[in-house]
Amino acid sequence: MLHPLQRSYLENELVDIVGRANVFTEEEDRRIYAVDYFWVPRMYVDRGKVPPIPDFVVLPGSPDEVSRIVKLANIYRIPVIPWGGGSGSQGGTTPVYGGITLDLKRMNRLIEINRDAQTVTAEAGINGYELESALNRAGFTLGHLPASIHSATLGGYLAARGSGVLSTKYGKMEDIVMSVEVVLPGGDLVRTLPVPTHASGPGILQLFVGAEGSYGIITEATSRIERLPEERRFRAYLFKTFEQGLEAAKQMMLERINPSVLRLYDAPSTRKRIKTILGLDLTGFYMVVGLEGNREIVDIHERRAHDLCVNHGAEELPNEHAWQWWNHRYNFYFPPKCLDFPWMFGTMDTLCTFDKIENLYYTKKKRLEERYAKWELQYIAHLSHWFPWGAMIYDRFIIEKPPWDHQEALALHNEIWNVAVRTSMECGAVLNEHHGVGLKLARLVREQYGPAFQVLEGLKQGLDPVNVLNPGKMGFGPTK
């Protein structure tokens, strides 16, 4: 806890680094940085309570400024929490111990599109939509199109190992990134190797990707880019059973058909979400299949994908439904169509190998619906990110009438998450697939890794002995 006198000296030093115009101490500004997509601080605000707020909001304009701020934080032993677009859902930016929220969005330059190497280099604070628009103008795409594209930043994509709607073809962000520039917890500015695959010792790139700012603050990244596809096609199908849809999709992946989109909705999702967003009244399991790239290759893959679906009992729907989904896929996230208060809800995305998916889905669904029947918990799911060895279940819980009292609501919320994540782990899945850990799941990281957690902890202690960078997240404690 900083004494007001010490606070004013720190403020003075921050102003020295970034200028008066980029340091904010008024409560009105700090409150706004307390809330992103994480349900808990939103719930606090909704109930008229005050969530954790930072002591300072600082907007650096360069990696050098970030470095100087981090060095200062080590001297004052004050937390530093990186902030991108404010679209994180896990509490990765919740300033539980106060500190300096470092909003990186002034660092938003697109540095280079390298047509020969097919890479793009940009500062971490660049907005996802702006980056993708610039790439499209040049005839390329990042291949990473998350729901949060309009608000998220490149740094945020990397901090949480994000997935986009085309990840089945182009990979997750950890596959797309080639190298990063990072300010280490001691303040040194470093760069990882220029290529992500090598035999030059352990890869430190993946140390920073997904670390949510706890091992370093990403200031710049180089990522591979793809040419805009010559052809993009979608098909829509309705399966009678989950198993049939799952098997058809699995065969596509095993045959390396490489769809860009493979999205299988369970029956409740088909009934509710597809109806809400697309206006389609369907009973069954709705699937969208997307294919893109060279026209001849797409022709072949489309024929095979279609045969697999039909051979597994699917009814083909007019493909205008699939195009409708594609053209309006961001509509799900605008009010009043998005999930919103007064509901309690959460996306519990996880992934596992093919042999475990059915058990994972049914076990989690049954356990959550039965255990929280009193709260009329709804469980909806779709599978949307696929790998040659398995798939991600993007499952959600919804409680339409949660407790009003904020402490009761928090207790229920955390209990549901405990049950959901532990069920996932019990069924051979992991803590999370693409939203990250943050504050929400920090307490479960040690459980997930078991004795292997000492590897993460050892790295943290070595790099950040004072624990200034984003304390309280990833299973690490407070600033020392």
Next chain:
Amino acid sequence: MEQKTLSEYEQVLYGCRFCPMCKPAAEVGNLTQLESHSTRGRALLLWRAAKGLAAFSPRDAELLYQSTLDSISQAWCISHYPVGEYVAAARRELVSQRLIPAAVENVLGRNNRADACPKGETVLLAGEIAQLDDLSAADPALKLLEACGVTAKAYMSPTGALAYTLGDIESAEQQARSVCEALQAAGAKRVVADGPQSLFALKVLYPLLGIALPERLEVLGLADLVEPVVVKNKLTTVVNGDQTVFFHDSRSACFLADELASDEVIQPACFDSEEHSGYGEVYARPRRVLDALGVRRVSSVWSKSLSRSTGADDGLWLTYPELASGLAEMRLDHIRSLGAGAIVTDSVLDAVHLQRVQGSEGELRILWFPEVFRA
């Protein structure tokens, strides 16, 4: 457009308060990158006020005026939540609570000169020009009207639009009444607005305030009179054949649109087409005029109801000139990136402001709509 109290927007603010989806459309928010300047940040503080959880603070007031009315976010939102309206409602409350920042108070307290309305059948209402306090700025419009066979005289007066957007309803009503009475006394049968802000005042604001225009007064924009003449090949342009033009819509035009942008625009790939950025004659007519003149145009999704403010909108250049200059720089950069050699805008305020920020050595030719035509 409606005039409600802030608390009547509580449900709308409930939806906006946590939503970051309109980030690409942010104006001051994308200039400073401060979350407090984002639509979401503003909605969060407004929801708390609307719900009675918190009173407005001086910093809240500052944040609410360090912005345009943010109608661009309203256009971007696929649900078209009335962002501009709730910001206007909040400002009305701030004025009534005497909580407005000094920067705004100085503007509202200015002695806004209103000339006498000249007698005549057709009057050019120089409402935007009143902000420049220079009647000679109306000359290009008067010359254009003459070339179209319309004899008109300029009547410079604040219309009430600026006062309305800054939240001063009393002044807005006073100025509105004054304009209507002057037009009545002058015997005007037709009033031509000098730009979309004046047109908005006459067509939208005065009915909203319950102030009646003189009976049977015809209200027109400049493009309404020009189009038939251009179509008959009776006017030519000063724009060179090899120069491409970007048409910049002022923010006030948004309030005159038939429809705001459709949801195609939120796709990142939609960067170079204005097709879905808004609908209505306020956008279509000046474009048809330019096309009929043979002017080559470039387009951008950031047009029509998604046109990003130059900073001259909603009084920002008067209240927070530094922010307004920043917006102008961003707009000029964007237009340059499209390869345009010239900008044509429907608003004299936008033209003057962009010219001031670019400076005399700037490479973009900046023209107010009437200046497009050869004398």
